Amino acid sequence: MLQSILTRRAFAGAAxxxxxxxxxxxxxxxxxxxxxxxxxxxxxxxDPINIRAGNDDVICRQVFMSLVSPPYGTADNDPAKCQSxxxxxxxxxxxxxxxxxxxxxxxxxxxxxxxxxxxxVKFTFDRVxxxxxxxxxxxxxxxxxxxxALDRTTVRFHLTQSNPIFFATHLFPRExxxxxxxxxxxxxxxxxxxxPVGSGAYEFAAYQPGRQVTLxxxxxxxxxxxxxxxxxxxxxxxxxxxxxxxxxxxxxxIDGARAPGWAPDLRRVMPSAKIVVLFPGxxxxxxxxxxxxxxxxxxxxxxxxxxxxxxxxxxxxxxLSGPLWGMNAPGTYGALGEADTxxxxxxxxxxxxxxxxxxxxxxxxxxxxxxxxxKREDYLTNMLLVQDQLKKVGITINVSLVDHATYxxxxxxxxxxxxxxxxxxxxxxxxxxxxxxxxxxxxxxxGRGGSNFSHYGVGIPGIDAELGAARLESDGTKQAAMLRDxxxxxxxxxxxxxxxxLGWVWVQQPYVKIPFALRSGMLNFPMxxxxxxx
Amino acid sequence: xGRYILQRLIDAVPTVLLSLTLVFAALRILPGDPAVAMLGDxxxxxxxxxxxxxxxxDQSLPMQxxxxxxEVATGNFGRSLANDTPITQLLAxxxxxxxxxxxxxxxxxxxxxxxxxxxxxVAHGRLPDHVxxxxxxxxxxxxxxxxxxxxxxxxxLHLDLLPVMGGGTGFPDxxxxxxxxxxxxxxxxxxxxxxxxxxxxxEVLRFDYIRTARAKGLSTWLVITKHALRNAMxxxxxxxxxxxxxxxxxxxxxxxxFSRPGLGQLMIGAVEARDFPIVQATIxxxxxxxxxxxxxxxVAYAVINPRVRTGEA
Numbered sequence: 049m050l051q052s053i054l055t056r057r058a059f060a061g062a063a064x065x066x067x068x069x070x071x072x073x074x075x076x077x078x079x080x081x082x083x084x085x086x087x088x089x090x091x092x093x094x095d096p097i098n099i100r101a102g103n104d105d106v107i108c109r110q111v112f113m114s115l116v117s118p119p120y121g122t123a124d125n126d127p128a129k130c131q132s133x134x135x136x137x138x139x140x141x142x143x144x145x146x147x148x149x150x151x152x153x154x155x156x157x158x159x160x161x162x163x164x165x166x167x168x169v170k171f172t173f174d175r176v177x178x179x180x181x182x183x184x185x186x187x188x189x190x191x192x193x194x195x196x197a198l199d200r201t202t203v204r205f206h207l208t209q210s211n212p213i214f215f216a217t218h219l220f221p222r223e224x225x226x227x228x229x230x231x232x233x234x235x236x237x238x239x240x241x242x243x244p245v246g247s248g249a250y251e252f253a254a255y256q257p258g259r260q261v262t263l264x265x266x267x268x269x270x271x272x273x274x275x276x277x278x279x280x281x282x283x284x285x286x287x288x289x290x291x292x293x294x295x296x297x298x299x300x301x302i303d304g305a306r307a308p309g310w311a312p313d314l315r316r317v318m319p320s321a322k323i324v325v326l327f328p329g330x331x332x333x334x335x336x337x338x339x340x341x342x343x344x345x346x347x348x349x350x351x352x353x354x355x356x357x358x359x360x361x362x363x364x365x366x367x368l369s370g371p372l373w374g375m376n377a378p379g380t381y382g383a384l385g386e387a388d389t390x391x392x393x394x395x396x397x398x399x400x401x402x403x404x405x406x407x408x409x410x411x412x413x414x415x416x417x418x419x420x421x422x423k424r425e426d427y428l429t430n431m432l433l434v435q436d437q438l439k440k441v442g443i444t445i446n447v448s449l450v451d452h453a454t455y456x457x458x459x460x461x462x463x464x465x466x467x468x469x470x471x472x473x474x475x476x477x478x479x480x481x482x483x484x485x486x487x488x489x490x491x492x493x494x495g496r497g498g499s500n501f502s503h504y505g506v507g508i509p510g511i512d513a514e515l516g517a518a519r520l521e522s523d524g525t526k527q528a529a530m531l532r533d534x535x536x537x538x539x540x541x542x543x544x545x546x547x548x549x550l551g552w553v554w555v556q557q558p559y560v561k562i563p564f565a566l567r568s569g570m571l572n573f574p575m576x577x578x579x580x581x582x
Numbered sequence: 583x584g585r586y587i588l589q590r591l592i593d594a595v596p597t598v599l600l601s602l603t604l605v606f607a608a609l610r611i612l613p614g615d616p617a618v619a620m621l622g623d624x625x626x627x628x629x630x631x632x633x634x635x636x637x638x639x640d641q642s643l644p645m646q647x648x649x650x651x652x653e654v655a656t657g658n659f660g661r662s663l664a665n666d667t668p669i670t671q672l673l674a675x676x677x678x679x680x681x682x683x684x685x686x687x688x689x690x691x692x693x694x695x696x697x698x699x700x701x702x703x704v705a706h707g708r709l710p711d712h713v714x715x716x717x718x719x720x721x722x723x724x725x726x727x728x729x730x731x732x733x734x735x736x737x738x739l740h741l742d743l744l745p746v747m748g749g750g751t752g753f754p755d756x757x758x759x760x761x762x763x764x765x766x767x768x769x770x771x772x773x774x775x776x777x778x779x780x781x782x783x784x785e786v787l788r789f790d791y792i793r794t795a796r797a798k799g800l801s802t803w804l805v806i807t808k809h810a811l812r813n814a815m816x817x818x819x820x821x822x823x824x825x826x827x828x829x830x831x832x833x834x835x836x837x838x839x840f841s842r843p844g845l846g847q848l849m850i851g852a853v854e855a856r857d858f859p860i861v862q863a864t865i866x867x868x869x870x871x872x873x874x875x876x877x878x879x880x881v882a883y884a885v886i887n888p889r890v891r892t893g894e895a
Contacts, residue, residue, distance in 0.1 A: 089851035289841045293747040454614035456623035
């Protein structure tokens with residue numbers, strides 16, 4: 049009896065507490081459009097096959113669902129943490145070459161485009177891996193041999209080679225992997241990129257070129273309607289305008305500036321602002337053209353590595369700067385962490401050694417090289433920091449400025465002997481290693497080549513054989529170890545110098561409540577449970 | 583008067599044609615591939631080539647030029663390379679914001695600049711003149727984008743009186759959003775205009791007919807407005823024409839500072855993205871503005887001084 053009373057009391061108390069908490073939460077939450085200002089000047093594309101910027105991904109993350117996801121707010125590719133999204137469960141063959149996914153039943157596309165089926169999934173990935181669909185990501189999906197829709201809710205991927213983390217490299221919620229409605233794509237054609245149809249928590253409602261994208265809550269979302277009825281993504285490329293509007297309270301969330309001093313300044317004038325730095329953000333490398341003098345001499349490349357005190361990046365960027373041990377960001381599958389990097393491959397700052405190597409290479413008086421660099425803040429800052437450092441060891445870098453579009457366009461035509469490149473993090477080290485350092489990706493003067501700016505593996509032996517072997521390995525642990533060996537090989541040959549990881553910066557108002565921590569990547573921020581308290 | 587206007591319009595045709603040709607050539611000379619700018623630096627070459635073909639960038643330059651002129655002649659500027667939106671729609675969406683900004687900025691400059699210039703001239707060498715000259719000097723020294731940022735910080739952020747971003751929706755809201763950007767450009771223009779008015783008035787006030795008018799016992803007000811100002815108006819009107827165009831170019835920076843829609847914002851985004859059709863269309867619009875404003879100035883000359891339209895001047 050006593051136990052029963054206690055239980056009832058406990059229940060009543062708990063109900064009271066829970067009820068009051070819910071009531072408090074209900075009264076605290078405010079319903080109005082959530083305003084997120086991007087630093088971009090416009091939407092690139094909201095069609096997953098030709099997403100052109102990270103912020104396009106942020107929008108697509110709300111509109112579309114992927115099959116699986118890392119834990120929200122992270123890019124964690126640990127298999128044990130992989131979450132189901134459209135796929136209820138999945139399995140892989142022992143050699144990791146055949147992956148089967150079982151979809152949830154009854155999930156609907158927006159605007160009456162019907163249920164999400166295995167055929168839509170097959171269509172999505174066939175489209176992204178096609179060279180004729182307009183896909184910008186076909187190369188990344190080139191190892192899919194075929195896709196089968198076994199029944200209405202079962203889809204099977206056959207890979208040409210083993211991939212122990214296929215779910216992460218190909219299916220995580222980012223460009224290409226968002227599941228589209230076949231019917232909508234076929235009906236709309238090119239217009240789909242401005243009027244996409246997905247099955248996510250928000251429906252694409254309106255696009256005003258150069259100004260705004262508006263999303264409305266999907267009333268039929270399978271996890272229940274999103275807490276905010278409307279999301280507005282505003283395009284505000286001017287940092288000062290974005291910052292002032294944020295400080296005034298006109299914006300709830302903004303892209304910060306990835307520039308030295310910006311975050312501390314904001315923190316000083318607005319202590320309540322919550323500055324979120326997402327790592328690894330961008331992986332920033334300095335590619336050296338190994339086919340031309342003076343960088344065809346390993347000793348010169350080593351001299352540059354020893355002459356560069358990489359702590360200057362931390363000093364300049366502060367909390368936005370993170371370490372980069374190899375060519376891929378720490379935490380990426382197959383990338384080097386501090387413990388994996390031998391002391392001699394860390395190239396600890398040693399100006400005397402740098403000068404000695406230069407003299408040994410036939411440049412006792414130092415050397416001079418002409419380069420051009422983008423005016424974009426982080427590119428220019430990086431180059432100026434490097435220029436300042438290397439001048440002290442006798443390497444003079446004469447820098448001219450070009451706009452960002454010209455920079456990338458001319459780099460593709462092999463015009464620059466030193467290229468600072470900033471790229472998003474990927475799920476596996478194999479992807480960037482293949483993109484930047486495989487002989488098959490060699491950059492050519494006609495602009496038809498790839499992004500191997502250093503011509504590594506073309507004039508001198510490279511990592512192609514090792515990378516190829518690693519990609520065939522079916523055991524995940526062994527494969528990751530082999531990829532780390534590739535990274536160490538790259539550090540020995542130095543076709544590029546690792547500079548830093550530069551975090552993405554977001555700033556949120558204190559009254560924006562997000563039910564998970566934003567830690568890594570910038571793409572995995574589903575906003576269905578975001579609330580505003582003001 | 584109709585014939586005079588027609589003649590001026592015919593005279594403007596080569597100017598517009600030359601502007602269009604320069605814009606077309608400049609964009610093609612400018613380094614940077616639109617396809618790479620649109621699709622990203624890691625886009626496969628097949629997609630880049632397909633994009634070039636789709637938007638006609640693989641055609642010969644003469645063919646692109648002919649197509650461009652044909653599009654302009656028909657008032658159809660094509661579609662944005664970036665978002666495939668018809669450019670006429672983009673212009674229709676953005677042009678009103680730029681026109682209202684330039685219009686209000688000009689109005690502010692006229693209402694402030696001309697009276698200050700007149701007072702300064704009439705009170706030559708005295709305190710009001712010194713204050714007015716200081717105002718003019720400040721206008722020369724302070725860039726409009728900097729003044730805009732100061733306004734945003736003080737009136738927008740500190741006092742929380744005015745909106746700091748966007749163009750507003752609905753008439754009252756749009757007017758509210760117009761205050762700071764228009765005041766920013768208008769005050770800088772007013773400073774220039776006050777100096778111009780002052781010097782033009784000082785020139786005229788020395789003439790004998792002003793002395794005669796005063797000797798006749800006319801009120802100072804009548805002497806200033808009827809005799810002096812009207813004769814000083816020719817250089818002032820020329821200045822106003824130039825300042826309207828200056829306001830128009832100033833609107834580019836101000837639209838960016840205030841994240842305000844408009845042709846300037848549209849053009850800057852398009853230059854960054856190498857969206858040729860938009861850049862061509864916006865610069866064509868600016869060129870047409872120049873023609874229209876010059877025409878207005880010419881007509882104003884003719885109204886102020888009838889000898890201009892009869893060819894006696």
